[in-house]
Amino acid sequence: xxxxxxxxxxxxxxxxxxxxxxxxxxxxxxxxxxxxxxxxxxxxxxxxxxxxxxxxxxxxxxxxxxxxxxxxxxxxxxxxxxxxxxxxxxxxxxxxxxxxxxxxxxxxxxxxxxxxxxxxxxxxxxxxxxxxxxxxxxxxxxxxxxxxxxxxxxxxxxxxxxxxxxxxxxxxxxxxxxxxxxxxxxxxxxxxxxxxxxxxx
Amino acid sequence: xxxxxxxxxxxxxxxxxxxxxxxxxxxxxxxxxxxxxxxxxxxxxxxxxxxxxxxxxxxxxxxxxxxxxxxxxxxxxxxxxxxxxxxxxxxxxxxxxxxxxxxxxxxxxxxxxxxxxxxxxxxxxxxxxxxxxxxxxxxxxxxxxxxxxxxxxxxxxxxxxxxxxxxxxxxxxxxxxxxxxxxxxxxxxxxxxxxxxxxxx
Numbered sequence: 001x002x003x004x005x006x007x008x009x010x011x012x013x014x015x016x017x018x019x020x021x022x023x024x025x026x027x028x029x030x031x032x033x034x035x036x037x038x039x040x041x042x043x044x045x046x047x048x049x050x051x052x053x054x055x056x057x058x059x060x061x062x063x064x065x066x067x068x069x070x071x072x073x074x075x076x077x078x079x080x081x082x083x084x085x086x087x088x089x090x091x092x093x094x095x096x097x098x099x100x101x102x103x104x105x106x107x108x109x110x111x112x113x114x115x116x117x118x119x120x121x122x123x124x125x126x127x128x129x130x131x132x133x134x135x136x137x138x139x140x141x142x143x144x145x146x147x148x149x150x151x152x153x154x155x156x157x158x159x160x161x162x163x164x165x166x167x168x169x170x171x172x173x174x175x176x177x178x179x180x181x182x183x184x185x186x187x188x189x190x191x192x193x194x195x196x197x198x199x200x201x
Numbered sequence: 202x203x204x205x206x207x208x209x210x211x212x213x214x215x216x217x218x219x220x221x222x223x224x225x226x227x228x229x230x231x232x233x234x235x236x237x238x239x240x241x242x243x244x245x246x247x248x249x250x251x252x253x254x255x256x257x258x259x260x261x262x263x264x265x266x267x268x269x270x271x272x273x274x275x276x277x278x279x280x281x282x283x284x285x286x287x288x289x290x291x292x293x294x295x296x297x298x299x300x301x302x303x304x305x306x307x308x309x310x311x312x313x314x315x316x317x318x319x320x321x322x323x324x325x326x327x328x329x330x331x332x333x334x335x336x337x338x339x340x341x342x343x344x345x346x347x348x349x350x351x352x353x354x355x356x357x358x359x360x361x362x363x364x365x366x367x368x369x370x371x372x373x374x375x376x377x378x379x380x381x382x383x384x385x386x387x388x389x390x391x392x393x394x395x396x397x398x399x400x401x402x
Contacts, residue, residue, distance in 0.1 A: 058249060060369050064385055068389075075392075168265065
């Protein structure tokens with residue numbers, strides 16, 4: 001039986017960038033199948049009284065995070081460019097990713113969105129950027145984008161965000177194993193995979 | 202030239218426990234000399250409007266932290282027992298550690314305080330516990346504790362706490378290299394040592 005690992009992320013989350021870009025190859029090594037589960041951090045932040053990312057609210061922590069992310073990306077051989085706006089609105093990208101549930105292009109789409117944002121400093125709330133990514137993947141961008149904005153898809157993202165809260169997820173990336181074990185942060189990817197692989201046997 | 206790495210911690214900090222217990226052997230491998238720099242997280246937390254640890258304020262995050270710490274300790278072969286009170290008052294232990302600056306027993310004292318608290322669930326604000334640790338290290342416990350409570354030592358802890366803030370430290374453990382590079386968290390110990398070792402050459 002192939003073990004699975006749920007990879008919960010918000011496209012606006014900085015540490016989800018290295019996590020997403022390296023997850024595929026690390027998971028393949030452990031023979032674990034990843035399930036991409038985009039959700040929105042915003043509602044959880046609001047419930048804690050935050051109207052933006054804690055990295056903006058707590059200045060020293062935010063300054064550290066950008067430097068740490070830069071170092072991490074350098075170590076991983078990932079390009080890094082701090083976007084002018086942070087956090088970006090991740091609603092459109094998340095809906096498109098949800099529309100890609102079960103589709104071959106979903107994984108590559110997620111990787112490309114993170115790379116556009118944190119590798120190139122581009123806007124991911126810009127429909128042209130999303131269309132460009134989908135087209136590069138050989139997908140009918142306007143059809144997918146139209147579908148992503150239907151009530152059905154909107155409701156699925158909302159439900160997925162609520163599920164994240166119910167599972168005790170408070171940040172991103174978070175990895176959740178089939179037996180409900182939570183691992184928070186890019187730093188915990190390996191531990192999560194080990195746990196998932198052990199239980200999958 | 203031997204490279205050095207400043208190891209900033211608060212005795213009340215949970216992730217400083219595995220960091221402190223494993224730092225010595227990991228640093229020795231990289232031929233890096235650690236400088237133990239206890240400080241108080243409280244003043245920084247207060248400045249952000251927190252009257253206790255954020256792990257108590259943000260429930261889901263706190264629940265996760267205890268589980269994560271338990272797993273981490275199991276992986277490292279460290280005993281773990283969640284203390285009844287969290288965070289504990291770390292003032293006395295910090296002052297004694299400061300009194301041990303330049304002394305052979307300082308490192309072992311720090312390790313023992315963390316182990317008493319998070320490995321055995323004991324109180325570290327109890328003078329008897331501190332005395333017991335110092336005595337086990339062959340030190341004159343009442344003399345050291347009396348010295349630790351002098352105005353001179355109190356002032357040094359206060360100054361060190363202020364220095365932490367000036368260096369941009371917002372959490373513990375934090376590792377700072379000689380060239381001022383910050384690495385936050387037990388997870389960053391290896392990266393900090395690599396950085397320090399590279400620059401020390």
